Amino acid sequence: MEILKLTDSEKKKALSILLAVATDEGKKELHLIHKQTIEAIGKHIFKVNFDVHELSKEFSMVDNFSTEVIQKELLHLAAPMVFLEDEGKEQRGLALKELAKKWGFKDHLLNQIYKGAEGHKLALIRCELRPNAVEQGTSALAETFQYLIAKLHLNTGAKELHERYIGYGKLSEGTFGKTLYNYYVDNEFALPGTPGSALEDILIIHDIHHVLSGCDTSPLGEICVGAFDSGVSNQDFTAYITALTAQFQIGFTMSDPTINTWAKQFDPEMVYRSYRRGIDVKVNYLEKNFDFSLYIEKPISEVRKEFNISEEGMMVVPPNGKWCGIYGVPSKRKDPNIVKYGTLQSKF
Template structure:
């Protein structure tokens, strides 16, 4: 099976060398165990290798050399996404690592919003970056601008008194009666096990987000732990590649790996990134043939179908990495 992006052997070596260079900030930091695992997984799942690359032997690549090796704009963009993640693998918001990413971004000609978020994060304007992540998340999910006069928590938790919707909640409660092994039953089990409020209830998350998000948990196989939330959002970034970095990957890494609280819904924790499973989750999402966040996807049309059959129909690859679920 090929990688997430197509690259020649020379380009692969250059990309991995640059990822190592960012993670170590050109030798200012040691090569960590987390970065070693990340590089091996990226080589396998993103670049189509065997996962046995020796990161200690990777040759650092200067930004101008990388730019010369990557003539294709799409390859350059995907590469910068990889470099950006490499800057965060060790669970720190590190100025030297981020500055290295920014130098590569300049040479590669990549000027996406997530690059600005990274820059602001280490340049005294972290709150701007966090606000922009919320803005970009709303744009990615619903293609709608966020009116910043509104509290983001009111957007994602709209049923607080007096705005409950008992009939909507009843419809979701009824999923607990679905047959064993179906999407509806598995979806309901997530709510029962975690004590979540169902859409329509006062503490519930907006149904427009909760339904595709929790269905993605079921179909991807990633649980609702902080580690699993990183993986399901990364899977989503591959499946729904609309503002994937700024709308999904950076927000979830900041929340659950850097312990930076973005909003009340996201929560926060430290050091929850599984670098081996992360790149596989991205590749699995990209190979999935049905986007659960597309407006055309209808949860209720498949709610009584077996999970295994839906996974087959949607082309969701089985995970390969040990402990990836």
């Protein structure tokens, strides 16, 4: 990320631009969640500490950033903030649009964000689908086909895959494979390859990302694993993080009937700490066809060390940490912050 190379003075101006988006150049009161987000970005992404009240609320800083790459990174860093509060999301969307206009910057993703802020669900659904090939290890089309096959009971399971995961359960505690096995047990998910399983087979790669990053399957955990992988990957995960923020912070209901919609689940400190942990990773395990089998029998702590994955800040800490998180098993979750229950309630 080019913004990591900014001077401290430039970082302060960049944070001022984020504040201008959050408040529409001071026209809106600064919500606590936006204040915390800007502080967390400063602390973890920029490695600086500025009092938000020291920052400007105007776009007068835009001329300090003339390179297209940095402009794009700042715009994309601001995008999730549009959906941190339901009240005023349209105004923040317009503020983001105005910032892009000042830079003469045109971006398809930002266009989807503006439309999403206006209430167009399809725009944010497209955002959520964008990084599937990286995050899930397969395209959205292939994912849909695989799911339908399972729903029609045409999937007889992959015996070899299923037996492999059963074997992981026999490995020593603390190994990558046994930790991955425990992840499925804690969440009461079927093991991959189980006849009739759908989501588990589709999300094998995504579930491995949870285990490596130490993120549980709570709504916050899903946002954090997306932020972590954004830091790891060479791909842009802005769309994915923005869609998850809308879905789990302001209850923006997507079209997928299997997925719960939540409110008030975004924790800036955890999200941007996860993002920074991902930035510091030295091995891009999100590359297509990355061979995880080489690491299955190794202690997961050694795998993380080899990849330079910091264990400080993980959501799941052994031996007592549970991969399902504070809300318990996904299929049994009941909470006042669930805006709409998914029909399956079994997997995010």
